Amino acid sequence: MKILNIVGARPNFVKIAPIMEAYKAYPDIEPILVHTGQHYDKKMSDSFFETLGIPDPDVHLGIGSGSHAAQTAAIMVAFEPIVLEHKPDALLVVGDVNSTVACSLVATKLHVPVIHVEAGLRSHDRGMPEEVNRIVTDAISSMLFCTEESGVDNLRKEGVPDEKIFFTGNVMIDTLVKQQKKLGGLTTLEDLGVQAGGYGLLTLHRPSNVDDPEVFARILDALEVIQQDLPLLFPMHPRTRNNMQAGRFGERIQKMTNLRLLDPLDYLGFLHLMSASKVVLTDSGGIQEETTYLKVPCITIRENTERPITCEIGSNQLVGTQTERILEAYQHVHQGTLRAPQVPPLWDGRAAERIVAAIHGALSSPA
Numbered sequence: 001m002k003i004l005n006i007v008g009a010r011p012n013f014v015k016i017a018p019i020m021e022a023y024k025a026y027p028d029i030e031p032i033l034v035h036t037g038q039h040y041d042k043k044m045s046d047s048f049f050e051t052l053g054i055p056d057p058d059v060h061l062g063i064g065s066g067s068h069a070a071q072t073a074a075i076m077v078a079f080e081p082i083v084l085e086h087k088p089d090a091l092l093v094v095g096d097v098n099s100t101v102a103c104s105l106v107a108t109k110l111h112v113p114v115i116h117v118e119a120g121l122r123s124h125d126r127g128m129p130e131e132v133n134r135i136v137t138d139a140i141s142s143m144l145f146c147t148e149e150s151g152v153d154n155l156r157k158e159g160v161p162d163e164k165i166f167f168t169g170n171v172m173i174d175t176l177v178k179q180q181k182k183l184g185g186l187t188t189l190e191d192l193g194v195q196a197g198g199y200g201l202l203t204l205h206r207p208s209n210v211d212d213p214e215v216f217a218r219i220l221d222a223l224e225v226i227q228q229d230l231p232l233l234f235p236m237h238p239r240t241r242n243n244m245q246a247g248r249f250g251e252r253i254q255k256m257t258n259l260r261l262l263d264p265l266d267y268l269g270f271l272h273l274m275s276a277s278k279v280v281l282t283d284s285g286g287i288q289e290e291t292t293y294l295k296v297p298c299i300t301i302r303e304n305t306e307r308p309i310t311c312e313i314g315s316n317q318l319v320g321t322q323t324e325r326i327l328e329a330y331q332h333v334h335q336g337t338l339r340a341p342q343v344p345p346l347w348d349g350r351a352a353e354r355i356v357a358a359i360h361g362a363l364s365s366p367a
């Protein structure tokens with residue numbers, strides 16, 4: 001059973017690691033790993049392979065950055081001959097990035113069944129590129145693995161038959177559970193001169209936040225107030241850094257003496273900082289899940305979330321981008337008035353085992 005597996009961007013690496021590991025229990029599965037090259041900086045890519053023990057990619061497409069059309073099209077053109085050469089029994093994709101949808105389209109047109117891990121999540125906002133990627137990928141997938149029950153419900157509403165849907169848990173949490181054991185010996189906090197519970201962690205990279213100067217300004221208004229109360233660490237995504245350098249925000253950010261800009265961190269360094277922070281402010285998808293597992297308060301600076309379980313029972317507050325709402329949410333953290341969070345069902349470190357067992361079963365039985 002030959003399975004092609006796709007990674008492209010940073011969150012994909014975190015999700016594929018436990019799946020590559022789980023394949024090892026099945027000697028009759030031959031996994032082939034393809035890196036599209038969507039993310040290529042050492043800090044955005046290579047460091048994750050090393051830390052998470054992901055095998056070197058068998059194929060590297062070296063695509064790099066571009067507009068959505070240029071990037072998606074370049075991946076498709078480069079990936080088609082790989083499918084033709086390997087003639088896989090299935091294609092496995094994770095998440096919702098451009099690499100996910102590009103490779104799914106190529107495979108399905110060559111009659112290779114597509115397996116989507118992290119299926120069914122919906123923000124119901126088609127202005128988000130990821131939402132379009134999710135809808136298209138799910139529509140052409142044969143096996144759809146969900147992290148939370150909202151994913152199962154969304155797929156049913158879209159008419160996906162029950163036999164294609166699997167509720168198996170969260171592979172991103174598999175990686176967290178495994179890597180958490182390594183945090184003991186790290187000196188990340190000392191190196192940055194912060195103490196557990198004495199700082200907040202900030203990430204912002206969504207185009208809707210950092211490409212729109214008005215929205216970015218509203219967020220900065222809130223950060224300006226918060227950093228006067230609590231030091232904030234801000235590892236910066238290249239998109240945000242490029243925008244800051246090109247726009248007029250650089251000077252404003254520099255003036256916030258308690259807001260510290262950092263380069264993108266490696267997986268363990270970031271996990272360490274996240275685990276010990278008083279609050280995380282973010283517009284990421286995965287960080288909403290990781291903070292929920294860690295029970296660290298999270299303020300999500302977005303109008304919607306495709307991961308509602310993190311707000312329903314987890315430690316996440318979805319607040320939008322209005323200054324006042326962000327500050328209100330921060331007050332709840334500051335005053336300790338948040339309800340006790342819970343970890344969602346099946347976020348137990350064993351999702352990849354369940355996924356690979358289901359794939360093995362499906363590929364072993366005659367169609």
Ligand code: UD1
Nearest residue numbers: 009010011038039040041044065066097098129130238239
């Ligand atoms: C992509 C995903 C997003 C995910 C994010 C995680 C899509 C549509 N978006 O967004 O869902 O949350 O990854 O990081 O697939 N750049 C570098 N070095 C790199 C990679 C990017 O400098 O290694 C810069 C380039 O200027 C590039 C920009 O960042 O144009 C954006 O990169 P891109 O992969 O297009 O999208 P992300 O914003 O990273």
